[in-house]
Amino acid sequence: MAQMNMLQAINNALDLAMARDESVVCFGEDVGHFGGVFRATSKLQDKYGKHRCFNTPLTEQGIIGFANGMAARGLKPVAEIQFADYIYPAFDQLVNETAKFRYRSGNQFDVGGLVLRTPYGGGIAGGHYHSQSPEAYFTHTPGLRLVVPRDPAQAKGLLLAAINCPDPVLFFEPKRLYRAAVGEVDEDYYELPLGQAEVVQEGSDVTVLAWGAQMEVVQKAAELAGQQGISCELVDLRSLAPWDLERVAESVLKTGRLVINHEAPLTGGFAGEIAASIQQRCFLYLESPIARVCGLDTPYPLALEKEYMADHLKTFEAIVRTVNF
């Protein structure tokens, strides 16, 4: 075990994956010698050569198109999109190509080796284009897996699982935790399961669900609620596509209440999908309306970032309201 921040854990995962499997190749903008603008690919080019860790021209649709081609030939490309805010030029390659590759060919061809890593989320004064959480655009696309880690140990285990997964995976890294989240990480190779939610804290009054950096936020809110005698069950969704309806439903059948938190705007956000599914599954057990604590339906703002965010106080308030309904 060693102390690592999230970037070090990701770097460690890439290092291990490249060492054990020649077909793993890392690339993207500034990923090569420089090691990435956040240093996630630091020293990988020195270690594995320019042919396996390299810079690409500045073109997101090119990066993902290229990755699709490499994966179709049986490599495991780990492509980086510098900020999730810049994923949209590659939207067509991801949604029309990556996601449908296996299906449309009748399983003759696939791009299952593909992993897309991208820093996402706000809280770093990133304004419109360095703060977005675009996960819901992709959860609407059958064929893609989408995974979000909340701490260094999870980032490593989920990323290694993503690289090894026979389906294409979008791996969203909460950048405000890159250096802020530090924890004990096993230095050996290990994987954490995809498609499974994790109960982080057991509770009996209300289920509070989030993912990524927002787990920290809901944890704080749960502490505040605890001081008022409210027992929160905290669930980290971890995988948004496909997502673990069974595990979430199991928790809500026990608590009878659900609060969902995400940074992305409310309307069309993934909380809507979860709320609808849980309402259908747990209707007779729900004791209050499902609450969604989300970003506002605005572009991500700069000066009023704190006001915009689905922070711990807003979440705390929603928990109290839900329990007292």
Added chain:
Amino acid sequence: MTNPSNASTTTVHQAQFTGAHALSIPTLRILQDDGTLFAGASPPVLDRDTALHIYDSMVFIRVLDERMLAAQRQGRISFYMQCLGEEAAAVASAAALDRHDMIMAQYREQGALRYRGFTLEQFMNQLFSNERDLGKGRQMPVHYGSRDIRFMTISSPLGTQIPQASGYAYAQRLKGESNTTLCYFGEGAASEGDFHAGLNMAAVLRAPVIFFCRNNGYAISTPASEQFIGDGIACRAVGYGIQAIRVDGADALAVYEATRLARKLALEQQEPVLVEAIAYRLGAHSSSDDPSGYRSREEEERWRKQDPIARFRRWLLNQGWLDEAADQIATDALRQEVLEAVKEAEQVPKPRLDSLIEDVYAEPPPALKAQLEALREHIRRYPDAYPVTSGRLD
């Protein structure tokens, strides 16, 4: 001396613009309409078997196209796209490849598939989206693909295969293979951002890919003059640092020779190369299009005289490699064969209901299995509304 801008360091001291048509790329032509060679042209090294395989593949596609367009008109299949006028471009280019090279196509390159050995039954099964279709009946007609003959499954979004081909070829280089990827696209698709992305990435990352552009004058109704004003597509390659050649796309010998040399160059230099074939889309864009609304009969007639099959046929006759009477008999027999294959493919059932949720992921997730189960129950309650699947529920 370092040169961070990676641009020529030659300087001038008077303002000097480079002309927009400073590059004027010539067209390679070897074979004349009468089947003889142009003066000064040398024929490619092409053995009799390969030449006849090229010819047979072109004729096959011509016959298939005629029959299947008619089948679409009769409402027997939902959609069709012909290769008319571009058979030489698709077939002779594929003939210049190694059988283990990957082909990534747009949709008007069925000739390449045929050359590689895609069978009449495989064409039919895809067109009728029956349960024998390699693609499991999921895509529109003409979206062929076959892993066995290394022909990547076609998708409708234009140009997406271009950066994919670059990545595929890069992977081939990384694996130390002595094979390349050939990527077909039309001159309209070359206006997509993916063209720019794919060519630049291939050049910078030294991917041994052959970009093969079919410049047939039209993207549906849009003439090439409304698509770009530069010197075709070939000149753009030079801007990316990619070697390029332009060739008469109705001239099978010229297409074969240009592609053969492009392949050699790509593999020896480990870098991309571009071939632009100038042809004419003699048919409609698709079965959903009527070209009389945007171009004249006179124009079509003018180009019809440059039929790539007729031209190559005359060369084969001059070579003494083709017997006129035997050829006629073979073509008539092929027409009959196609007719029968249509009738057979039509009778094959559609894919089973279960296949609906397969291959979205490597394994169907639980939620998707639940959706299938709900659908199966629904169909059991309303069997008459779902005749394709209701009789075969597990």
